[in-house]
Amino acid sequence: MKKISTKITAFIVISILICACNAVKRVPDGQLLLTKNEIRVDGKIIKEEKLSNQLYQQPNTTLLGYRLRLNLYNLANLNPDSTYQAKFVNDPEKYNRKSKWLSAKQVDRLGQSFFYNGIHNFLKTTGEPPVVIDQDRTTKSILRLKYYYFINGYFNVSAIYKIDTLNFKKGIVKYDIFPGNAFFIDSVQTSILTPALDSLYARNKASTFIKPGLQYKTEDFENERNRITTNFRNNGAYYFQPNYITFNIDTINKVNKANVTLLINNYSYQEADSTKTEPFKLYKISDVNIYTDYSSSKEALNFTDSTVYKNFNLFSQKKLKYKPKSITDAVFITKDGYYADYKTVLTTRYLNNLKIFNYPSIQYEIDKRDSTAQSLIAKVYLIPRKKYSFGLNVDVTHSNIQDFGIGLSISETIRNVFNGAETLEIAARGNIGSSQDLANPRNNFFNVSEYGLDVKLNIPRILMPFNTDRIIPKSMIPSTLITIGFAKQQNIGLDKENFTGGVSYNWTPKVNRTARFDLFNTQFVRNLNPRNYFNVYGSSYNALNNFSKTYNSNLTYFDNPIDKNLIVEEGTAGFIRDVLSGSSTFLQPITTADFESIRSIEERRLRLTANDFILATSFTFSKTTKKDMTDNTFYLFKTKIESAGTILTAFAESTNQKQNSGGNYEIFNLEYAEYVKTEFDYIKHWDLSKEKIVAFRTFFGIAIPFGNSDYIPFSRSYFSGGSNDNRAWQPYGLGPGSSGAVDDFNEANMKIAVSGEFRFKIAGSLKGALFADAGNIWNVLDNVIDERSTFTSLSDLKDIALGSGFGLRYDLSFFVIRFDLGFKTYNPANEIGRRWFKEYNFSNSVLNFGINYPF
Structure with missing residues (x-):
């Protein structure tokens, strides 16, 4: 409690210091701090970003209306070295006293310490000096504004500015623009001296950017120049350049109209000391x-x-x-x-x-x-790369399950392995990590370990027994990826072996579009320690143990006659067997509801400890408008459809394979999974300028079991919560539905997620965000019968949880370190009437750590 009060006191003191800062502290006498730019067009205030960006001076940045960076700068001592030395110039004995118990060298070095020097340098670099109104820059802003309107067809534009004093050392600049009437294109004519180019132009004239009736815009003329150049150079005009294109704009004797003449001269070149011209050639x-x-x-x-x-x-x-x-x-x-x-x-x-x-x-x-x-x-x-290359990577990782991990991977790449430009990569990897979500009786920090081997063969074409060029031409850069992998996971849990293999085809139908077809994707998951289930899934054990104390009469199932806790595995397995078979004597008759609950516990145990074999075929398509890493206005759409087990069932039925006692088919003495799964993911970003970004994401996924399965394998199911999902809940800690996450690892086969963020700059590389996450998971069309966990109608959308909060992010250029604090705003697990804001407090909040942005 004492530490918390100390932090609160420190926070209040710092807040008071910052708020008490005088914003005009470092504004010279006779000058004004720029507090606002006001742009009026024909007397009407305009707040368009494009206009504001024309100005040479912008007010100091604000955070929620407060000039944080300006006040941080004002807190700094701009000359800390001189201030430190002045202490001893005014009081030489003070220097002598300090030198006796520190030494003169240490006293001098003390002036470079963080307390005397570093903190002020930090405040200066993080802060922002006051923006003082400069009339020269204001005059240049007027010219920029006039030019902006001129290139958009307002040839008679005029503009003035006025500086108003608000109060002591603060001012506002008002810009008044009078654009006049816009000019429109009246007619378009061409004069292309090379006949071959004239024919090329006529062939693609319909896609021109310059048409009669359109308002004059310089941007359209630049686009038309680029369009023509691209057209010509893609049809043989090797020596053609944009500078051969000129436009003659005639406004004489025209009222707000202009005649346009497109001029393209012949090719000119130097020969000896003279310049010659000739028609362009198509090469x-x-x-x-x-x-x-x-x-x-x-x-x-x-x-x-x-x-x-x-x-x-x-x-x-x-x-x-x-x-x-x-x-x-x-x-x-x-x-x-x-x-x-x-x-x-x-x-x-x-x-x-x-x-x-x-x-x-x-x-x-x-x-x-x-x-x-x-x-x-x-x-x-072509300059070949080395045939063999060795790679070594050490990674620090974080995921929704693993709080902290250290990974090491060693890889060997062999290029042109079969003389067909193929690339073979063999990689071995190992990882140790820490997870709070796993049972950890010894309280070991590193309680998760994994190692594996992966082999990938990339073939730069579609590997099929028939020609696919008509379906997927080589211009789409097709490739085939063949993968084989093995991984073994050891932790304080079930431990697993994971065997994977697949053949996938990848191609790019158009720029910024990708397609992937997995001909088959195989996964075999083998649980090595299923007897440890009730040690890992403590919630299931506690529920079963409470039922045992009420009904069990077999003392051999207990660890001792006083506590009467079930022994794992002998006691838990024996009690479940007795209940489901009905062959034992109990302390009292088991109610129907308790019987169903015990059966549900056993069904979940069987599902999570069963070895899974999945043979799936899938198709994935994505499209984005993102141009590069700096593009902050874009969207990304991704969809996937997957079918598993259908081919195996078709083979089993056509060859009259026998079904097991449960009425299912098996392969290698193992029931295989059969389901169909589809997903839709949409992300949209809006750049609001000045490093303010609105980001939005929506996701929907559903996997429906049928035929050989009545549930979805754990590795293909959905969960909710975590640093990249609903950040007000821990991973696997939300849902299904309104059940309240009663199990340890809560998952289901349908998911809805919607998230929004407002991202903004705080200071330098430090960014902030306000966010809201909504969504949940449900069971649908599977073997789960709990009404709270299942989705049966649209009325179940009331179980969508809402989390909100704020975050801090530090941009290191190559990645972003992220901290998000989420608050439970609407919790569907609570009783009706106590769902909104009842857990909106720090004690129920969740602090998430992540690498890079969540979407």
Whole structure:
């Protein structure tokens, strides 16, 4: 309690100090602190971001209306060294006294300590100096505003500004803009001197950005210039550049209208001391030469091996190490085809995606054999990477289950393993971690360990017995991934062995779109220590133990006659067997409700300790508008559909396989899982400028068992809660439905999740966020009968939980460290009338640690 009161006192003191700061403390006399920019267009206040961004001066940043960074800066001593030295100049004896028990050197170094120097440097760098109104910058802002309107068709725009004093050393700048009437395009004419280019333009004229009736915008003219250039250069105009395109804008004798003339002159070039012009030529490719082992470090290249494959010429300084098809499939530049920029880009992208070469170089030169000088030789230079490469990685990890983990992985990559540009990767990995969610009687910090071996073979084409080029052309950069893996997990729990294998096909239908088809994905999970179930799942044990004290009469099931706790495994198994078989004598008749509860406990135990075999086929598709890492206005859509066990059942039925006593089919003496599963994930970000971002995510997933299964395997089920989900609950701590998370690891086969965040900058690399998470999990169409856990109608949407809170994030450029504090805003597990805000306090809050943003 004392520590808490100390922290609260410190917080209050710091808050008072910051709030007591004088915002104009460091504003020079006779000048004004810029508190606001006001932009009025024809007398109406406009708050458009595009207009505000034209101004050269912006007020100091605020956090919820408070100038935090300005006040932090004002708290700093701008000259801490001089202040420290002044202490001893005014009082020399003070320096002598300190030197006697510290030494003179230590006294001097004390001035560089965090208390005297470092804290002030931190406040200066984290803070923000006052933005003082500068008339020169204000004048430049006026010019920027006028230019902004001019390039958007307001050719007669005028603007003025006025500086108003609010109070002591504070001011506001008011900008008044009078744009006048906008100009519109009246007519569009063309003058293209090269006939071949004139034909190309006419062929794609319908997609022009400049059309009669549209308002004049300089941006449209830039887009049209880029469109024309792209069109020409993708159809053979090798020497064409955007600077050959000019626009003549005629507004003479026009009222708010402009006539546009598109001008494209002939090609100009230097010959000796004179400049010559001639019509542009459309170039074709006469040869495609591929140098498979080029070395830029060698002055002279001696290619001793060569071959011709489908009009491609392949050269090698040593014996050719690649199957020609594996290289030529990646080259989209074709002999006798027109030169095209997009073919160069696509070829570069595909070759780089092979991961067996360094970034390729593609060059073109005039073919001197062509008397018309309209042919190009394409030269593709490939620098091979090392055939063998060794990798070693050490990772610090965090997940919804593992609070802290240290992982080590060792990998060996073999490139061009079968001479077809394939890549083989063999990786061994190990991990030790700490988890509070597992039973840990010895209280060991590292109570989770795992090791495994993975083998991946990547083939840069669709590996099928028939040709798939018409369905998935090579321009979609298709590949086949074959994987085999083994992992063994040891912890204070059930311990598991996990065998995986799969064949998947990947391709990119368009830019920023990806598709993946898993022909099959196999997983075999073997539990090594199922007898330890009731030691791990304490909630199930406690419930069963309470029933035992009420009904059990077999003293051999107890650890002692006083406490009468069930022995794991002999006592728990014996009591369950007696209840379900009804063959024993009990202290009193078992009620129907208690019998169903005991049966439910046993069904869950069997489900979570059963060895699972899954043979699934799935298709995944994703689309995003995100252009690069700095793009903060985008959306991402991802969907997946998966079917498991259907092929095995079809085979079993067609071959008249026998069913077991439970009426299910088996493979390798093991019942396999059969279900269909689908997921939809949508993420949307809005950039509000000034590093303010709104992020939104919604997710829906459902897995329905049928045929050979009446439940979903644990590894394919859903859970709720955790740092990347509903942050007001611990992982596996929410749901299903309104059941109140009575089990240790609560999971179900349907999930709904919706999250929103408002992200903002606090100071420097420190970011903040306000968030709200809604969602839950339910059982549907499986063997769970508890009404609180199942979804039967839309009225069950009332069980959607709501968590809200705030977070701090520190951006280290290459990753983000994240802390989120979530509060239970609406808890469906509580009785009606006590669901809203009854647990909205720090004692029931959840602090989440995460790496990078949750979505």
